[in-house]
Amino acid sequence: MFVPRLNRVAGVLMALILLVAGFALGASVISLTATDAAQAAQLNVNTQGVPLSDIERTYADVYNRVSPSVVAISVLSRTSAGSGSGFVIDKDGHIVTNFHVVDGATAIEVNFLDGTITRAEIVGTDLNSDLAVIRVSDVPADRLFPVTFGSSDELVPGQQVLAIGSPFSQRWTMTAGIVSALDRAISGFTQFQIGGVIQTDAPINPGNSGGPLLNLNGEVVGVNSQISSETRSNSGIGFAVPSDLTRRVAAELIETGTVNYSYIGIQGRDLRLTDAEALGLANNVRGVVVTAVFRDGPAAAADLRPATLLQNNREDISAADIIVGINGEHLLGFDTLISYLAKYTVPGDTITLNVLRGGQPVDVPVTLAPRPAQ
Secondary structure, eight states: OHHHHHHHHHHHHHHHHHHHHHHHHHHHHHHHHHSOHHHHHHTTBOTTSOBOOHHHHHHHHHHHHHGGGEEEEEEEESSOEEEEEEEEOSTTOEEEEEHHHHTTEEEEEEEOTTSOEEEEEEEEEETTTTEEEEEOSSSOGGGOOOOOBOOGGGOOTTOEEEEEEOGGGOOSEEEEEEEEEEEEEEEOSSSSEEEEEEEEOSOOOTTOTTOEEEOTTSOEEEEEEEEOOSSSSOOSOEEEEEHHHHHHHHHHHHHHSOOOOEEOOEEEEEOOHHHHHHHTOOTTOOOEEEEEEOTTSHHHHTTOOOOEEOGGGOEEOTTOEEEEEETTEEOOSHHHHHHHHHHHOOTTOEEEEEEEETTEEEEEEEEOEEOOOO
């Protein structure tokens, strides 16, 4: 009689244990399901408790850390309304975005991830780089989360990158891709091109403009600016202003409200195979053929020599200078020259152009001037 009763008692106890365990497990599942994506990612699982892969954890970590730094920007002008993205760069409330996002703004509204909505004022704009700095003045410093900048010079084609922004007003959206190419040149809002631009296939759409392009460490390596598309939607070719140029522009806009760029005073184009053949150069020589030298500019003062224009707009490059380097750095083409001048020089600097003149290497010192007024 004693043994069966003991078995019944043990059975009841086991049932109670299972019930408690089941309740605890259920509470755990319910708790996990209710946990938002950010907290779940920190647990290395999704909101259903499914483990994340290494790359998924990396993406989620970058999104969680950087999203509080990214803002959605709404703009009113006298004739229209628009939107874009931006990101906080310091505890004083300065925010970087694109010039074209805030161009002509009569009112700027900034939305933060925590729900804060406030107004911003323009600190300075730079048409040459399509960048602008705006500022919010009524958000406490402890609610501002500045980004960390990485070096765009350290990027390589094929490197993974992420974009966070507000495409089509869908706020705090993250997309992923790779660095497709470096040192591109794109049109800005002046007669001068923007150099050193990053090309990426990370989806960038209207509204992403001004948002950060990030490496997998969550560092800003570029500012998403343009797409190449006939439909104004992503087609796998997006462009971002490099972070090294962005830092320089933002600092000057905050300090003085303007940015001064170096001016060399030439027109040029990339060296072609036919040029190399005509000049007897090796077929692996790269550089810039000087096609015109502007009067009273730095290049003219340095006696840089252009190609001769013949009838029917044909060029005689036999006497033209071929710029193959700048301060000892090899040039791949005109885009590389533009990028170097924008990122590493200021008006008044004296640079050394490494030139092929009549097939012979010559070093030509050039003292750079400020870019002329538009």
